[in-house]
Every structure is written in structure tokens, then in C-alpha cells.
Amino acid sequence: MDEVVIGVGATITVNVAGKVGIPASGVASVAVNIAASGRTSSGEVVAYPSGVAKPETTAVWFPELFYAHNLIFVKVGADGNIKLTNNDESSTVKVFVDAHGYTMSAPGSVAGSTLVPVKPARIGQVTVPANGSALVAPLGKAGIPSSGVSSALFTLSGKSDTNGLIVTYPSGEAQPGDTTLDYGKGLVVQNQIIGRLGTDGQIKITNMGTKAITLYLDATGYFAKPTAAVKGSTIAPITPDNLVTDVTVPANGTYTVGPLGHGGVPASDVSGVYLAITNYYSSGSGVLRVYPSGTAAPATHAVAFQQTRAYSGMLPAKLGADGKINIWNDSSSPIRLWVDQYAYFKTPKTGCTGALAPTGAKTETKASVAAPEPYNPMTVFQASPTAVGSLGVLELAYTDGIGRLMHGRADPNALGSTQWTPIQGQEGYYGQPALGEQADGRLNILAHNLSGDIWSRTQATKEPAAWGNWIDVNQAMGSTVTVARQDDALVAFAVDAAGALRALPQYAANDPYQGWITLGVTGLSTATAPLAIPVADGLRLFFLDASGSWRTALYARGTVSGCATLSDQGFSGNASVVTYPGSRLRIFVRGTDGHILTKTQDGSGNFPQAWDQVGDLIAAGSPSAVVSPGSGKTEVVVRGTDDRVHSTGETVQGSGAWRAWADAQPADDTSAPATDPTAFEYVGTNGSTWSYVFRTINQEPRFYWPEGETLQLAKSSPTFEGRALPKAPAAR
Template sequence: MQPRTVAGASPEAGQWFKVRGPLVGGQVIAAGKTLTVKVTGKAGMPATGVASVAINIAANGRTGDGTGQLIAYPSGVAMPDTTTIRFRKSFYNQNLVFLKVGSDGNVKLTNDSSSDVLVYADAHGYTTSAPGATAGPTFFPLKPERIGQVSVPANGSVLVAPLGKAGVPSGGVSDVLFTMSGRSATAGKLIVYPSDGSLPTDTNLDYGLNLLVQNQVIGRLGADGKFKITNNGAKAVTVSLDAAGYFATPTAAVRGSTVEPITPSRLVNDARVPAGGTYTVAPLGQGGVPASGVSGVYLNITNVHFDGSGVLRVYPSGTTPSETHAVTFQAAMAYSGAIPAKLGADGKVTILNAGSSEIRLWVDQFAYYKTPTTGCSGTAAPARAKAVADPEPYNPTTVFQASPAAVGSQGILEFAYTDGIGRLMHGRADPASLGSLQWTPIHGQEGYYGQPALAEQADGRLNVLAHNLSGDVWSRTQATKDPAAWGDWVDVQKPMGSTVTAARQDDALDAFAVDGGGSLWALPQYAANDPYKGWIDLGVAGLSTSTAPLAVPVADGLRLFFLDTSGTWRTALYARGTVSNCASLSDPGFSGNASVVTYPGSRLRIFVRGADGHVLTKTQDGSGTFPPAWEQVGDLIAAGSPSALVSPRSGKTEVVVRGTDDRIYSTGETVQGTGEWRAWVDAQPDASVPATDPTAFQYVGTGGPTWSYVFRTINQEMRLYWPEGETARLKASPPAFKGRALPKPPPAR
């Protein structure tokens, strides 16, 4: 099957575009004077529509004591009381900031000191004030984590592979934003650029004088996902690389934040922070930053340290700091360093003084990261919160056929369910020998409830998601596919009210659940085979927690189906972390789970249990719209939720459901695609009593493509049934079913 590719993000204001080139080429700014710097039309930037520039400034004091500060700000406004870079004699300090551009396309650099200063400034990228012709990357701030330390040889280079490290996904990344810090007694320069690019003429970090120095760097990745660091110095130098964010490509699995520049403003003015102490910054609602809808802010931090040296660590409030460098400092010197700061759950940022004595602290903000709108407009009735449930012994079984481990082989059938005491059972069977089914308890020391979700990673390893008795969804992925061996359980750490489902968008998996308050959330992989990063609120409220959302791959994303608290079926399109095209499909009063089949052209047919117990269906038309009216599928009154599929043998849609007499009944189309249904018939050739709703599934066996359904009895024993003599020519005649008991699960211990 050809993989689907969801359309990339549309052009939007605030998206990122990479350039690199000079803006100021070694110019002296006299004490107290201001230099106007033209930005638009320079260094590869457009002549109009530039909202902000990522400007890397290098400054060296020339007269007097050689110390002071530069203040950078957009033209057309009064000089703010902020700091952009502190400078000194005999050494170039560097700082990269995202700076708002004035309406005339200029920015200003004011030398707010009594010493002349020599300045270089280079553009390292820009954002737009309006949607451009093409979409650009969007930004994800990260809690700072160390990518690693590298030794860059004298007059040599080293390659760095940041993907999959320090919170950076393993794909869908154009640039990584990180702090580079190091120390050397010998002077030199470090230059960062793509692995397949040419050596630029500017510098990312000057080092020497045995000073611990740092600068924020935007590392553009080459086609191999790496960037290069070149050392223009006579001795090797070791540097630490601490990721603080990354830019996601327009085709990444999840869309990030846009960059919204503001006129620089002061948040903290000369605060005292003791050794080992912390200071909490609250940027929301301050200096042009909105009170909500913000994922992070771009801060510039200035400090003075009177005794010894050390580092400041910046991290989301409510989290634990990592061994990273945000701003370094030396005794009796003022330092400035910029960093994108991810906000904590309370909207705040913590700064830790990891030095040995008290510091004085100033904090300014230059931009914020606007969280993308995830949901559809409109509101729903408020939901009722649901407490975490006890184990549910008779939830349906999840079944699918894994991809073949080798060319010419058949994929293994994978089964999963939870039982009444919280065990999570995983079964594997050769489709040519269903009696080979082997059950393995994979719950470890934890307990689970509800129907688990099974999905395949892009590399073929199986992933299971299940609802832990603690309330959180937990994830476990095979360490190896063949031989099959499980890795560790991972708690995704957010309580959910409904059980969880999963589906694939491009090469990445996305899971969905409803929280206890009735809001719909997505749990995405940000790149193929990556761990799940964290839940995203999709902005859809008022949903039932008794019904799991359903996700179906379509050409332009994932089509979601969910039931609200009034019993109304609703739908929306999910793509790259957001939902759109929200619509209601039914009147109130419905219950149970939906089943959806996919026809060529990504046309969907949904089956549900109506308020009166009849099975109802409706199909999208050629424009993708569901009609207002439901069609009733025969006269059977169902006790459970239907399970439907397209028979790979006949091409007809088949449906099974549990009746009020605890028997499984079957119907199907008389002719392909007509929606004309055979009479319901008993589909059990034995006297087994189902304790769960049936699960119908397609698979490839020794005789070719076919389908079956399974249910479990009151003793958790699995029964499997399959149609015989099914052809496309049969009309009113139903297929004959045969069945068998599958091997029993191991006894509880």
C-alpha cells in the first residue's frame, strides 16, 4: 500500500526562514551614539514583510575601560530600558537575539556606555509579518537538555547529530537552537553550519582568555540531519551543546509555534539571587506578551557575579533543571545571554544560580511563541468529570495483522485485551496456524483497564497504549520486532477519562483520548519511531468519557469520530496537531462505539448503535460530506456496538454485532457499494456466549486475504469465527460461518 502524505502547513505570519549574511561589517559606534541598521533586502531577506530578524551581534570595547552595553530595538520606537549585549576590551562578546524590525525595515543599535565599541552583526534568519508564498518552519521551545560535549580539533571540524537527542525529534527538523559554551586559554572562533554547506564568513562564538563563554546558535541541519562545527583556532576546544528548541519543517507531524516579536521590555530589574537559589519569572501579560496561548518567550538574561564563575540555568517552572548552560559568568564582569524559554504549566520560567555566590539579575524579553490554534470554533455542553475506573473485564479485543518480518512471509496476528483484575494480555498467532496463539501478560507490576490500542512503528516494532489504573495512559514499544521483545513501560503522565486509540499520520503515530473533563487530546509522535512527547489539547470539549474516540487515516490526515455528553456523534479532521472541519453527525441519545470502513478515495462509512438499539449507517458523498439522515441496517435490535469492515474477498461491507440474546449476528451488502443489506443472521455455529462485543478484522492467511471476528467469553477465553464460501456474486445468501476456540490465556498468579 502506498503511504499517505498529509499536506504540509499553509503559509502563516510568524513562520521561520533561514538566511545568513552580514548586516554590520565592523563599524565603530561611539559612546552614546546610535547606528541605524538596514535589515529588509539584506542578507537574502525580502524587501518587505520582515517581522523579526535573528541577529547575531559581536561587540568589542575600544576606548576607556572598554566595558558597556548595546541596546538593540526596532526603529520607530523610543529606546527601551533593556540590554542586548554586554561588551569588554580585548575580546568579542557575542549574543544572538530575535529582534523586532521597524516598519521602515530598520533596527537600531545604541551604545549606552562611555566607551566606543566595534560591532559586527549578522542575520541568521527572519520571520514574516504576513503569510508568504511558501510555508516556513515553526518553533518548539524545549526544556534545555544537553545534546552532548564535542572536542573540535585545531583548525578542524566536527560533525554533530542532534536528532533524537535532548528532546529534539528524529525527523521533521530544519534547525536546532542550542547554547554552545566552552573555555580555552588560546583565542579562536567557532562557526556552525550545515554538514553539506560551505563555511560561512561570520562567527558563532569567540573564545579565549580562559573565559567560560557561550552564545545561542541556530544550527541548520544538512540533508543527513547533522551540522558541522569548525574551529578557527590553534588548539582544540571542547564545547557543550545544550538544546533549547528546534524548528519543525512544514511537513513535520505536528505544527509548532509561530515567532511573534515585541519591542524589547524589562521583566526583572536588578534582582538578587543567592548561590544555589532560584528566581521565577512570570512573562504572561507583560510587555506585549499575551496572557494565554503562549508556549515560550525569548529572554535575554544579564547578570553580574562578584566572586568566582558559574552558570545560570533556565527551565520551565515546576520542572527539575538539567546540567545545562544558559548564561555563563566570571567574577566582577557583566554577562548577557539569550535563550528561548519554555513556559511551565503555570506560565512561568525559573532561573537557577548554579554559581558559588550571589548574583545581580536583569531579564528582558524580545519575542514570544504563539501556540497554534488546535480546535474548531464553537463550544459544546460542559462535560461531567469521570473518576478513574476499576478494571473492566469485558472490553473488546484489539486485533490487527503486523507487517511481514521478511519478504514472502505473512504478518503475525497481534491481539490485546485487559481482564477483570487489571492484567494486559498480548497474543501472537501465525495466521496459517491459529492454534499457535501464545498469550503473554505484559502489564508488569502495573494494572490496566479498557480496550488497549495497538499500532506499528514505522520500523515495524509493535506499540501498545493502555489506560493505567492510576488514570494515565502508558505506552510500551517492542525493543525488537523479530525476535519480539518488549521495552519498558512509559507513563505519559496525564489522566484520561476514556480509553485510548491510535492511528498513523504519515510515518508517525498519533493517539487520542478524552480527559475526565470531556476535552479531546492528541498524543503525537513528532517523528517516526520517536517516543510520545506529551498530550495536546485539541480544543474540542463536552465529550463523553465512556466512548473512546476513533481515528481513521484519510488522504489529508486522520478523520476523528467522537461522542459528546448529549449522545451526539461528532467528527473532525486531524492533521499535524490541529483539528478542523468539525461537524455533528447525529441527534442526541446515541451510545456505544463507532466502527468505520474506508472505500477508495478516502470515502468513509460509519456504523453506530442508535438510541433505539438499531444499527445505523451513513456514507460520505464525493465531496466528503456526510448526509443528514442515517440509514437503518435491518431490523435487529443490538445490545452492543457494531464492528464493520470491507471483505477482502467479496469487496462488500460486512457487519457483526451482539444481539440482546447474547448471540453474534451478521449482515452485509447484497451488492458492492450499494448499502443494500442482507437480512441479519446468527453468525455463531456453536453455543458459545459472548461476554464482549465482537471485533472484526482483515488479514492475509494461507488462502489469501480474508476476514474473521473474535469475542471473549465470561472466562476470558477467545472464540474466532470466519466466513466460508463468500463470493462477490452472492446477494441475499449470507456466508456460512465456522468457528473454533483459541488457546486459553495463562492462569492468574
């Protein structure tokens, strides 16, 4: 709508369905920018769905003879229309209505983007020249990922000593005919923006004014593409609902809003709400800062205000852990506050279907401050090569009995050159650490800090290898951590102190971890870290519940589904999983009687009910398995009750028929494993092979490799050679 005049107290109908690219049916809400200007005085415009009574809310507060803007998600009536009412009793109001997007009441034939609200943070500022343009690149800033983003949501604010217009649009596209923001001499102005990105990931801002203007961009969320690493929330519009009416907030005071369970917003499974915030005739100037409860206040603008004027602003507000939102009056005078909500953001459905943990199962928990665990297994993997024809180094990590986190690097052809470096800094760690490789090849390590949190550290450069800073990913976990790759992004997994399964995703390749998300699976053991295995359609997770039953589920872009129970109760320890072509998996666990058990997915991806016993060995620890690159057979090693490592493997590829268990250490080797062995595949100058490592009671790392392995129908295990790796440096 262009320049439509709404009479005093009058209502107009805006036809939404079938207009400007919006579907003719099935539309739940429309994102519209409403620009309103009073002819003889100020007042308010109310926006709401057709077919319902006018609510006591404010969509935009308009001044006299100047256009105020608000971008708002408005629920669409059953007839495809929305209503606009001029609530002023003395002045007509002239309005423009521009569409910026829409949501559907049911999934469409083409998947749309989903909203990820973030804690407000400043993207930056930009000075746009007079009658000119500037480009803004929001990706990778203020909580917005560096890829997988279709649009950025941000508050655009500024002030000038002249009049003009601002237009925002995707870089590389023609300038549209609408206006994002009007600015006037000496006035503070702002508006919420859905900044659709150009193909270069940038947004263009054009200044239709005679002087340059400096604008501030404060991120409030982003729209994730359907192919993004993590699925965002869907937008569920409601009939506009008043949360707060004329509350006085003192100077420098904070008011807390609790939207859950109010006005059509559910009591749970909500990540945020879309709010309209109005400050009515304050006596001074200042800024309202809106942020999740329980977090520190940001240096961002939600609504900026000046003396003797009313201001309204919209934004998607992320909820705190307690489901509430803080509004801070950052000014030297009290304000009068109204808060309305127009939509909520429904978190993606996640959790398990299928067998659940037995009722009454108690969850194990760990103290928030733990003691070092001296004999946890080592983590090993081979990094990608740094150049064509080169071999990737072997990366090793473990924590020792005094809380040091040791990182080792080894040439796969010269293991005697292994170099160990303590990388814990001033902190202490426990449990088996996790190693992952960023999309750009830099090593990432995650470890359980003695405080209870998982800490993350990534190399600043791969060659020469140099570490960046430690990052504390706040929120205590009960289990240790594991990490795997989904597409080009890493995802870590752990069980929190309450027994709930959590994921820690990168939202884009090489990005920092954003924070733990809950996956809707509870009642798990904290004694065992989840295991994550890449498969064709996501990550296959294996985890132990508090009753000792092994369970599995599929993780895909922030959600889990299809949970199945794999065992009876009473199991403990860690699982090991190998992958066969076609993303078929075989899992190995230690049974309740100490025997090693296994089962394999069938052609439809399901695991059989029964376990197969692997030989007669009674194990003292958890198994570790690999598919031998040389023979294609599945090989297993495990610590026995005799303080020796034992080995078995298939007699024929994929047969599930096993050789007799045999000692996997040379006869003259007197080293006793104090940790469970870790088997791994790697590539050396002579080709692909596999080996295993453990540590002794004196923290001496030991390395073993098979000799004489062939493709023949071998009935006996290969012989093994072994050697001590260089020791880690002594503690200082």
C-alpha cells in the first residue's frame, strides 16, 4: 500500500494473500514494514489479523508529519487479510505497507528458511555517503554464521542533522521502490530489518539524502537456509497480545518479561518471541536494551528514545534459560513501558520415538568440580595432508592424573619423533578429550574442565601448528565429550549433569561453537560419552542410559529422531563402532558378564534384537575396533583381566565369524595397559594400515602394529610389534 490515509479511529483492510509474491492460500503471517505519519498529531497504528477484535496493542507509534517505521510479523486472517486501525482520536494517518516475507501455516513444497534468534550483538557501523551506497557483510559476526544464512535480522539505527531516506536490499540486485527508514533533522530513528543477502553474502544500504549518515547494525537473529548445519525455529504468529501495560521502569532499571504461557505462546519449546516495545513520553533520552534473562546486558539498541516523544520498536527477542527477557532502561530518567508480542519461535521438534529409558531409572551425576582421572584412553586420528603427496600427521591427546591435557604430533613413518606438549594453560582437565578437524584443516580439541564445563581450543594456524585461545563453552556437562563432522561443520555431544543429551554445533564451517542445545533425550548415564558416527543422512549416535541400556538415534541438523534400544539393562563402559560401505554400522560393547558383544545393521538400517558374542575372552575394559585397510576385515582389541591387550578379527571380510582371541603384545613385552587401548587407521609411506595405543601406570604411551596381515582366510591373529612412544615432558 502506498500513501493510504486512515481516518480518525478508522480501520482499513490490507489484502495479503496472492499479492507481491505471497501465496494465495496457506499463509500464516506476513512480515510487513509499516511506515506511518500523523497529519496533525501523533498516535498509534494497530495491526492485527482480519476476523478478530482489535487488540490493545501498538504496531507503530507515529509522530506528526514524519514517518516512523516498524517491521512486524502480523498473523493473517482466514480471509487472507490483515487490518490496520488508526487509534488516534484527532488526526488522520498516512501509511505505506511493504512486504518483506511470509510464513506458511503448513510446510510448503519448497522448504523455507527458519529463524535462529541470537542474543543482541553489534554487527558494526557503516557510514553511507550522501546519495550513495555502502555494503555490509554480516556473515561471521555477532552470532551470525559464516554460511548457511539467507537473511540477517538486525536493528538499524542512526541520527542525522538533515532529512533523508534509507533503503536496504540484497547486494547485486536492483534497488526496490520501498523505504526502510526515514530520518529527520536531530531525530534518533531505528527499524528492524530482514536483510536478505546477495550472492556475495552482503547487504546494500542506499542513502537518499544530501549528507552522509552513520548507521549502527545490531544483530537479533538470522534465517537459516534449509541446508544449514542446524535447523532454526519456525515462526508461529498469534493474535497480537499485550504483555506489559504502562509500567514505570526507573532510570538504569531493568524490567523482566515472561512471555511463556501468555496470549497463545506455549509454556515450553519456545526459543524467542517477536516483540513490540513502546516507550511513551519519557522525560529524557536513552536506550532500551533487550536481552535474554540470565545473561549480561549487550551494548545494542532495541529502542532509542528522546525527550517528549514516544518511540516504538520491534525485534525478535531470544529467551533466557528461565524463559524470560530483560529490558534495561539505559538512561538517567524513568520511562513508561508497553510490551506487545506478535509471534513466537517454535523450537524444532526433536527427541526419540521408539523404546525409552525404563521408568524409575536414576541418572548418574558428577560433581561440578571433578578430580583428574589418570587412566582414560587416548584419542588418535590422522590429520589431513598439508600438501599434495604429503602424509597427514598423527594427532594424539589425553589427560593425565594431575589434570594436564597433553597433545602429541607424530610423523606416521617416524613415531619415535612424537612430540608432546601440555596445552592446558592454567586450567585442569579430566576424561578422554575429543579431537576434530575444522573444514580448513585446523585441529580442534574439546576437553572436560575440572570446573564441569567443556572447553574448546582450535589451532590458529595448522602449519606451523600454533594454538589459539581456550574458549569456555558455558554450561556444565556430566559426561566427557565427543565430536564428529556433519557436512563441513563440527558437532560435539555430551550428557549434561541432569542426564539430558546435548549437542554443541558449529553453525557454519570453521565458526566458533555457539552454545549447547538440548536434543530431547533424557535419562542418560553421565559415566559414558555419546558416540557419533557420520552416515549418509546425518550422524548416528550411540549412548548409554542410566539403567545401563545401549540406545541409538539419528542426529541431523540440530534434531534427533528414530531412537531405538539396543540392549537390556546393566551394561557399562564405552562402545566402538566401525563403518562399512553404504553407511552400515557394526557396534561392539562389553556385556554384563565381561564378554565382547556385537551386532550389525541390516539392509534397512535396523539393528537386530540379539547380540553376537565375540569369542570367549572375559574383558576388563571396553573394546576398540577398526576395519583393517589392508585386509578389509574388522579387527578388535581389548584389555583383558590378565593386564594384557588381546586381539581378534574376522576370518572373512564382513562374515562376523571371529578368530580365537590372542595376545596382542609381543611375548617379551612386559608393559601392562593401565588404559583401554585405542585402535585407529592411518596412512604411511607403505600404505594404509592400523595400530593401537595405550598408556601404562606410569603414563608411558605405548604403540603397537600388526605384522604379516593378508587377505587370506587367516585362522590366527597377526603378530604385533610394539614400542614406547616418547614420554610427555615432566610437570613443572
